[in-house]
Amino acid sequence: MTLIYGHRGARGEAPENTLAGFELCLELGVRRCELDLHLSRDGELVVIHDPTLKRTTGRGGKVSEKAVADLVALDARQGGPVWPRPSPIPTLRGLFEKCPFEHWQLEVKSASRVRAAQxxxxxxxxxxxxxxxxxxxxxxxxxxxLGALQRDTPHLARGLVAEYAWLDPLKVAAHYDCHLLALNWTLCTPERLLKAQRQGLHVSVWTVNDASLMRRLADFGADSLITDFPSLARRTLG
Structure with a gap:
């Protein structure tokens, strides 16, 4: 059975990376989610995709330069589907407290060596x-x-996010002893999928928003799909 992950919560149906989107996933029966993390100025993990605030909140500045108290006061509804209520930037702590997901993919964007370790x-x-x-x-x-994960937190499961084929994603995943391969759907051929699974990787394909593509990747044997539209995925895959 191909599992479903809500992408940034339910990005196509609710404000991305907000409690509203993660709660919508759970209401739909989607028990797995993918989200993005940055550190606030005072070291709190906050759930937002971009390093800057402009796209989702309309405010200026970098996430890393703001205190968590200021970040969680911002409404992150901009640039997504119309939503009736303010949707603050959440902390990861807040989501852990409120959302009983079966599994979380926590994506960390590019960072300096020091920032990655922190x-x-x-x-x-x-x-x-x-x-x-x-x-x-x-x-x-x-x-x-990935290096910081391998060096500083080896007990945590690791996953490679692969968008381009200019480096063999399976070799990179093996180098960092990854458990999961988050593979852009354009790279997901039956041959690569099977080879990855034989390597012991859970293959999670992103971002899959078309019903026919969902069915095709499920037929290939993808372990899971990451989608902006978890309600469509539920209807399509059951």
Whole structure:
């Protein structure tokens, strides 16, 4: 059976990376999610895709330069589907408290060596506090982040986010001893999928928003799909 992950919550149906989107996933019966993490100025993990605030909140500035108290006061409804209520930027702690997902893909964007280490250690501390070690995989396309995971938090499951084929994603995943391969759907051929699974990788294909593509990738044997439209995926895949 191909599993379903809500992409940034339910990006096509609710404001991305907000509590509203993650709660919508759970209401739809989608028990797995993917989200993006940055560290605030004061070291709190906040759930937002971009390093800057402009696209989702309309405000200026970088996430890393703002205190968490200022970030969670911002409404992150811009640039997505119309939504009737303010939707603040959440903290990862807040989502862990409120959303009982079966599994979380926590994506960390590119970071300096120091920032990568700070971020993965903060994730490890929070995961341990909530007892979620068996329910999370930390993913990244960044060599610095994957290296920090391997070096500083080897007990956390790791995943490679692969968007381009100029480096063999299976070799990169093996180099960092990854457990999961988050593979752009354009790279997901039956041959690569089978080879990855034989390598012991869970293959999670993103971002899959078309019903016919969902069915085709499920027929290929993809372990999971990441989608902006979890309601469509539920109707399509059951």
């Amino acid at each position: 971020t993965v250690k903060a994730i490890a501390q929070l995961v341990e506090e909530f007892g979620l070690q068996e329910k999370i995989t930390v993913t990244s396309a960044s060599r610095e982040v």
